[in-house]
Every structure is written in structure tokens, then in C-alpha cells.
Amino acid sequence: MVSCSKQKLRTGDEMPVLGLGTWKMQNPKQVVYQAIEAGWRHIDCACDYDNEIEVGAGMRKAIDAGVCKREDLWVTSKLWNTYHAKEHVKAACQKTLQDLGLDYLDLYLVHFPIALKYVPFEERYPPEWTYDPASANPKLEFADIPLHETWQAMEVLVEEGLVKNIGVCNYSAPLVMDLMRYARIKPAINQIELHPKLTQEALLDYCGTQGLAITGFSPFGSGSYVELGMDRGHKMLEEPVLQAIASSHGKTTAQVLLRWGIQRGTSLVPKTSNAERLKENLNVFDFELSEEEVANISAMNLNVRYNDPGEFCKGMGGAYPIYA
Numbered sequence: 001m002v003s004c005s006k007q008k009l010r011t012g013d014e015m016p017v018l019g020l021g022t023w024k025m026q027n028p029k030q031v032v033y034q035a036i037e038a039g040w041r042h043i044d045c046a047c048d049y050d051n052e053i054e055v056g057a058g059m060r061k062a063i064d065a066g067v068c069k070r071e072d073l074w075v076t077s078k079l080w081n082t083y084h085a086k087e088h089v090k091a092a093c094q095k096t097l098q099d100l101g102l103d104y105l106d107l108y109l110v111h112f113p114i115a116l117k118y119v120p121f122e123e124r125y126p127p128e129w130t131y132d133p134a135s136a137n138p139k140l141e142f143a144d145i146p147l148h149e150t151w152q153a154m155e156v157l158v159e160e161g162l163v164k165n166i167g168v169c170n171y172s173a174p175l176v177m178d179l180m181r182y183a184r185i186k187p188a189i190n191q192i193e194l195h196p197k198l199t200q201e202a203l204l205d206y207c208g209t210q211g212l213a214i215t216g217f218s219p220f221g222s223g224s225y226v227e228l229g230m231d232r233g234h235k236m237l238e239e240p241v242l243q244a245i246a247s248s249h250g251k252t253t254a255q256v257l258l259r260w261g262i263q264r265g266t267s268l269v270p271k272t273s274n275a276e277r278l279k280e281n282l283n284v285f286d287f288e289l290s291e292e293e294v295a296n297i298s299a300m301n302l303n304v305r306y307n308d309p310g311e312f313c314k315g316m317g318g319a320y321p322i323y324a
């Protein structure tokens with residue numbers, strides 16, 4: 001039985017393997033408070049989710065109520081694409097800290113390996129993808145900022161004590177290879193899309209050889225994206241292979257998906273705004289999938305990706321699909 005619920009990072013820090021996703025969360029203050037009461041200790045945030053003030057208020061409420069202490073929580077946030085320049089990275093991190101009501105982050109991630117033109121906070125926050133969203137024909141505007149410049153500024157955040165760990169999201173193997181060459185402080189995490197339709201074994205193996213732990217986002221493979229009209233024609237939580245395995249263990253398909261990810265050695269950041277599902281998604285440490293079950297789930301792979309910025313920006317000057 002795999003009972004370990006922490007993922008060891010290269011810094012020696014241990015991150016709870018299940019983190020609560022907050023993208024598109026309804027009633028974040030209440031849900032985050034309920035989550036912490038239910039036992040969640042890792043919250044996955046981002047400036048881009050436009051809710052860090054409410055998420056922070058939920059954490060504060062739990063701390064003030066004595067449910068947990070700040071040091072019991074693992075809080076991750078992400079640097080948005082418009083703040084990649086060395087002179088903007090620290091201010092972006094400080095803004096996130098202020099919004100969350102914290103004086104340090106456990107983990108700060110570069111959200112995408114894509115630099116976009118700077119938008120000042122007072123003009124628009126968060127700036128999201130397009131430079132001119134109010135115009136008739138909104139466009140992506142890229143910025144000439146190399147990733148190593150951004151990483152050097154991320155390293156300074158560790159040295160100044162604003163963040164304990166730094167990492168990346170949505171990095172392919174060649175980008176990780178490059179990063180490992182120039183990083184003085186090596187990345188602790190690569191947070192990538194992972195579910196049975198996108199198993200990314202080669203990337204997992206490669207990051208493993210470099211001491212990079214992996215967090216899987218969108219572990220249920222749909223939900224938020226389907227709400228955005230990005231239907232890939234399958235309903236992950238209703239897949240017959242998963243349903244059969246779930247019923248043989250007396251578990252739900254969501255719990256099987258989380259268990260599959262944990263047994264592959266990754267942490268995961270499932271999102272729910274629902275009080276019952278907060279408990280359901282945490283209740284995955286009392287059963288184990290067999291090697292055959294893990295393999296059968298992995299065999300569902302179709303290399304189907306939801307989080308392709310090119311698709312989000314289709315018709316907005318974005319190349320589609322960026323990751324193909």
C-alpha cells in the first residue's frame with residue numbers, strides 16, 4: 001500500500017501529493033476554507049485565475065479559526081506570461097503575496113514558457129492572454145524576453161526569501177534540458193497536463209533523470225475546458241475502463257484517476273468547488289491499483305491535450321496548436 005502522501009522535492013521539502021486546483025473555482029473563500037477543514041493542505045493558485053484575494057481569504061479564515069497554521073499549508077502560485085522581464089518578476093510575486101495575504105510562497109512556477117508584452121497592474125490585472133481584449137480583433141503580443149532571464153529573476157526570489165521553491169509549468173523536454181544547463185537554482189517541479197488521455201511517459205522519465213518532480217494538472221481531463229467549449233468528445237469520468245476498475249475497488253472514477261497519478265509518482269492538483277467532492281477527492285489513500293490496472297489506464301493514452309494556448313488564442317494571432 002502506498003501510504004506516503006508527500007512528494008519529496010530536490011530541496012528536501014515535502015509537498016502534499018494532492019493540491020486543490022483553484023482555476024474557475026466558485027466561491028473560492030468558502031471552498032478553500034472547507035477544503036482546509038476537510039484536510040487539504042496544498043492549494044494551487046495563480047495570478048491568472050483572478051481569485052487570489054478570495055483564495056487567500058479562505059486560507060486566512062482557516063488559520064484564524066485554528067484549523068491549521070501557515071506552515072502546515074503548501075501554497076503554490078504562478079508567474080504570469082506578461083511579467084517575464086527581470087524587472088517585473090519580483091513585483092508580480094509581491095502582488096501575488098499581497099493578494100494571498102502571505103509573506104512567502106512554498107512554490108512559485110513560471111506559468112508558461114511564453115513571454116507576452118507587459119501590461120501594468122493598474123491597467124489590467126490579471127492581463128490574461130491578449131494584449132488588447134477590448135478591441136474588435138484582440139491579439140497576442142509576444143515579448144523578446146529569453147527564458148533564462150526570467151529564470152534568473154526567479155532565483156533571486158528564493159535568495160530573498162519570498163519563495164521557498166521555484167519551478168516551471170508546461171515545459172517540454174528540450175526546454176527542461178536547456179533550463180538545467182543555465183539554472184543556478186535547479187527547478188523543483190514541472191507542472192504539466194496529465195491524465196489517461198495524455199500520459200506523457202517520456203517527459204516524466206526525462207524529468208525524473210534530472211531530479212525534477214512532476215505535478216499533473218487537469219487530472220480529470222475535462223471539466224473546466226469543456227465549460228470553455230473545448231470538448232474533445234470524451235467524458236473521462238465516464239470511461240468504461242475506469243468505471244470497471246472503480247467499481248471493483250468500491251471507489252469512484254475520480255478517485256481511480258487520482259490514485260493512478262499518485263502511483264505514477266506524480267503529485268496532482270484536481271479542482272472542485274463542491275464540498276462533497278472535496279472529501280471524495282482526498283479519500284484515495286486506503287486502496288491501491290494493481291500494476292495491471294495502472295497499465296490498462298495508461299493504455300487509454302491518445303495524446304489529447306486541453307491546455308494548448310494556441311487554441312485559447314485561436315483567431316487572436318496565436319499559432320494553433322503550439323504544442324503539436
Ligand SMILES: NC(=O)C1=CN([C@@H]2O[C@H](COP(=O)(O)OP(=O)(O)OC[C@H]3O[C@@H](n4cnc5c(N)ncnc54)[C@H](OP(=O)(O)O)[C@@H]3O)[C@@H](O)[C@H]2O)C=CC1
Nearest residue numbers: 021022023169217218219220221223224254270271272273
Ligand atoms: N499550470 C497550468 O498551466 C495549469 C494548471 N491547472 C491547475 O490544475 C487544476 C485542475 O485542473 P482543471 O483543468 O481545473 O480540471 P480538473 O481535471 O481538476 O477537473 C475539474 C472538473 O472536474 C469536476 N470534478 C472535480 N472532482 C470531481 C469528482 N470527484 N467527480 C466528478 N467531477 C469532479 C469539477 O467540477 P466541480 O467543481 O463542480 O466538482 C470540474 O468540472 C486547476 O484548477 C489549476 O489549479 C490547470 C490548467 C493549466
Ligand SMILES: O=C1CO[C@H](CO)[C@@H](O)[C@@H]1O
Nearest residue numbers: 023046048307308309312
Ligand atoms: O492555468 C490555466 C489553465 O489554462 C489556461 C489556458 O491556457 C490558463 O490561462 C490558465 O492560467
